[in-house]
Amino acid sequence: METARFAALIAATITMGLVSGLFYGFSVAVMPGLRASGDRTVVETMQRINVAILNGWFLLGYLGALVFTALALALHLAAGGGRGALVPLIGAFVAYVLAMLVTGRVNIPLNNALAQAGPVDRIADPGAVRRAFEGPWVRANVGRTVLCTVAFGLLVWALALHG
Template sequence: MVPITNIALIAAALGSSLIAGIFFAFSTFIMQAFARLPAEQGIAAMQSINTTILRSPFMVLFLLTLALSVFIAVIAIVHWRGGVSILMLAGAALYIVTTFLSTIVFNVPLNDALDKVDGRTAEAAELWTTYLSDWTKWNHLRTAASLLASCAFVRALF
């Protein structure tokens, strides 16, 4: 395997693992902790996270892993090597489609809707209940996909 491909696979495996860990934390305890707060406080906490994350190292990691996944997919197709290329494509597809695109299509619109509400209203409390359930469901999917992408990238190295 070409050294640059190995470097890309290692970096993508690490990136998707770190992303999976962040998502895992949200799925397993952060969202549950927010659900235990009064709706106004939970909404304020999540709104703060959603604003902060956009200017954090998370975004660099999230987008860099996306770019690496696209690169890996291209290399897998251009330099087809059977099973290794299938693993590379599987990892890339899991990250691009299930981790990245599901974030854009499902989680971000939920975040945008939450950002528009005043947490002190009855409407906000109803939205919060739905938000917690729907956002976390999609986050579980992103968690699993990121972890599986990492596994595929690692397996492609061997």
Template sequence: MIDGPYFVLTVLGVLACGLTAGAFAAFSAFVMRGLAALPPAQGIAAMNSINVTAVGPAFMAVFLGATGLCAVLAVVTFVLWPEDGTVELLLGSALHLVGSFGVTVAANIPRNDALAEVDPQSAKGAAYWRTYVREWTAWNHVRGAASLAAAACFLLALT
């Protein structure tokens, strides 16, 4: 049975990954759809503004906090190798570290950077916006599913 500080870390992992999954789900469910419904120049401007705001303390504390917790949980699990929950803890950590953090760094951030460089008023900007919305949202689905699955794995490790 997981107990003591390890229990607290695991509960915090559930909460942090769950909050991260919720943020990603909101974007996939309605934010990106709302932005896509705007004229391209307005959608680009709004998304660029969101991308700047997203690196503020509120979201970054949750997202990077979840990432840090997952890294700590993976290391502690390898060191302690508990009788119960080992597979769930390692799987949950890997899901978030690769499927959420890794995808953010490898897929979403490069698209955000490219969006910041386009001229919103140009035909090229409008064409990129359509591609951006489709690709960014698909990768966001991956991030959301990975974060939710990580939270579920940590929850299973506690049972």
């Protein structure tokens, strides 16, 4: 049981770090880089990214962070708390669920609207499509980046308490 708890906690920390880093990369590099680009470039690039990101490696990190954090929490609860790691585990789980809610309620609908705009060369007003997408998407991404970073930090804390 101890090995399973520790393995779940390590897997949760790694996958949370991957997701946090992905969102951070968009916050500090991808979206600032696109900010200086033309409207058609931004729309087309984000349309392509939104298709490319739907792959097994992304899902392993994104869903793995939820599953492994929940598993680590459940195993620590079953063992009676696990030397103080329970509080940061609960915090990490809550922070990540909130990040997933932001993703599901803001980022995914914006991605879907961008896809529904159609091929960029057929969009009559790519500036309007960009304005409807970029600002809200960036703000939501910053929020989920902060939430995932908090969750990652809490998982690191839980690892330190566990060890």
